Amino acid sequence: MTSTAMQNRPAEHVENRQRPTLTYTPRFDIWEDENAFYLAGDMPGVTPEQLDIQFENQELRVWGKVTPRQADQEYWSQEYGIGDFYRSFSLGEEIDGDRIEAVLKDGVLELTLPKHPSVRPRRIAVKTD
């Protein structure tokens, strides 16, 4: 398993004017349990080195840079375009940013966003006299 370290960046808005490519919105599944939020997104053609994940002010930004393939190619048939993937998610107050984990396999990015322990339901013991 590979994990992508959190990038240490100043708070600049990630804009794709830096790269002359089209940008697509990847599809994501999102679910949760009591410990964490889980995200799984389709980002084919992205390698771990090209993945840029930032979490700041409870906003998660995912930017997968795709090396252009077939850039000068003359297609016989073209049904999809190739470009970067970008998506941002606004999350509640509950995420522990230091413990976010990311795994990229076969073009699928899986993120685990642990909730702050203080937010998790706490069981209260009941004393009996």
Add this chain to the structure above:
Amino acid sequence: MLLNRLSPLGLLDEMQRSFSLVDEMSREPRPAYSRSTFPPVNTWADNENFYVEAELPGFSADSLNICVTENRVLTIQGERKIDEAAEKRDWIRRERGYGSFERQIELPGPVEEEQVQASYKQGVLLITLPKAAEIRPRRIEVSTA
């Protein structure tokens, strides 16, 4: 419905548009083999080979079946599974499809079936189909007599 990208037009519209987009973008008449439009493929060629590429993130390489029949028809099959425990998850948003697909593509010319190769990296499937000898451009020697 298996799709890779989120359409800006909205999820209700994209079902209708996905069928017409394929016809608009392709320059050759589509064969009548199958009405399937998943996965979208890009195809191109050079002197040696035809190339067919599809984005199939999360499909295990074992589940992908690729075969060529009659030297001209490429069939791609595969399945993306989700385990049953996942069905009971506390879902917040579900945008990625699961299931199996089959798509047949008629190639622009005959290929050497035995030499077809396929690679699957970062969720991208690339199939390289060497052109049959009779359709490869042949260099004609110019004699200087």
